[in-house]
Amino acid sequence: MTRLVVVGAGLMGEAIFSGLLASGWAPADIVVSDARAERRAELSERYGVGSGEAVDAVADAQTVLLAVKPADVGGVLEEIGDRLAPDALLLSVCAGVALATLQAGVREGTPVVRAMPNTPARVGEAITAVSPGTHATDDHLAEVTEILGAVGRVITVAEKYQDSVTAVSGSGPAYVFLVAEAMIEGGVHVGLPRDVATELAVQTLFGSATLLRDTGDHPAILRENVTSPGGTTAAALRRLEDHGVRAAFLAAVEAARDRSLELG
Incomplete structure (x- = not known):
């Protein structure tokens, strides 16, 4: 099973998985997916990670990091929501997208965590606020903290604070x-x-x-x-x-x- 599949390989997605590689993760643990085939190929060559179409890659993922533009979340979830493995975790770093929206796009019972990192992730100095969904456990939060901790500090907040977190950090x-x-x-x-x-x-x-x-x-x-x-x-x-x-x-x-x- 692939440890992490990154759906959306923009600056934030790249910052997070490159931080994980720098912290000791093996390239074989990570698969990168992006709508642009040339972007997938570029990142695969640069970092040695796997690459593929999201709909195929997520079926074998332990954790799926959703890092697409907020406007694209609905369409991406329609594509991959039913393809997630039964015990997979969905971690979203899409600004402004509520847990209710994310949970509605996946199977009932899927653990979901909403996160708001910031761009200093590119140099390992981010601050990220995370909020667990209905089915996310302490173990899921520990996994999220490990992933996002590779690019900075992580705090846990109630989701009602996420819009304010976005405004500050x-x-x-x-x-x-x-x-x-x-x-x-x-x-x-x-x-x-x-x-x-x-x-x-x-x-x-x-x-x-x-x-x-x-x-x-x-x-x-x-x-x-x-x-x-x-x-x-x-x-x-x-x-x-x-x-x-x-x-x-x-x-x-x-x-x-x-x-x-x-x-x-």
Whole structure:
């Protein structure tokens, strides 16, 4: 029996199975399926994994990782839903697609887990929130944690939080990249060469995130630690508050949450 079949070989699907290979999984444990034959061939050649049509591959799978675009989920489940082995686990990383939708597309009793990873999976630094379906057991969650733990950290949440998870961590990398872009442009604006501004901004973001994670201190405390009375940071933060940056982030997270609800 194939240990994992990946249905949908886009960036996220590739990030997850390549992370598994890096963690010690054998290429023979993984089969990749994609609607594009050339993509299947490319990944098979690059990683040494198996490849094939989804409808055939899933019949022999222990776990099926569904990593297609949300709009394609219904059609894919119509194709493969009845082909899953009786004891197979369906793990979905399709944004906004509810457990009820996933469970309706497979045989009654099939264990299903919904997950929301983010793009830092490509460098092994994702955060993924998982929610078990009706028939998913602790053993299934342990299996999912092993798979998704190969590309970062994994937490378990009730499904009712998944749209909010999408808004914070699923979409979150884009917020950070926008901040990085703005910091770089700001550095150029005040006279730095672009390569210097880029290195300063990227390492500042990385170091600050690491400090926040590793100390466990509240971000407000860390912000206060770098803000001297009447100093440069205080002046900069005042200008950000004047422009409503904090309120804009709150509104952005709400908008992403609402859109996730619509997609689901």
